Amino acid sequence: MGGCGYTLQGSGSPILEKQGVKRIYITPLVNNTYKSGVQNLVYNALARALSGSQHLQLVSRPEEADAILGGTVHTARYDVANLVSAKDLRPREAAKPYEEVLSNIQVASTYRAVLDCGFSLNHRNPPAGRPAKLWSGSFSLNKPFSGANQLSTAGTTSALINESEFDRALGDLAAQMMADVRENLLARF
16 A cells, blocks of 8 residues: 555545644635625535545634635636527417517526636645645636526516526535545645
């Protein structure tokens, strides 16, 4: 087992220990998007992903940590992924009298949620002669979700439903991305 990169469960990571990192503090994440609160969603997903590691211990104060993990949410948005003719929206009977006009109008039927983040792990007190930065990575994922467009719906809530589906897609993307961050970070060690 000596050079294969694997260690027995619970025996720790020799490279991690060599770097002097056993305890990590996660700083509040920076949100560089127009989506309020997305940094909290990503932070919570990151904390959940790392809390399952047998090689690292998350601490609640920076002075207790060997290394500090910080990050930035660069993008959290959704774009149109697919268009359909407005005459194909439901309920179809509402479109019948306006079919000619509606056939020239394109409406989004599917959107694509995009999440892009960057992270960096730095020694809190780097050993003499060693750089402070231990690891950094950029991650980007996207996921399609359905639009909620209907014709002749009084007081339509399509925009609210689309935002709700976007929030759900962001939650899924954050969980998937933080699993990737965890694997990438631990693979470094």
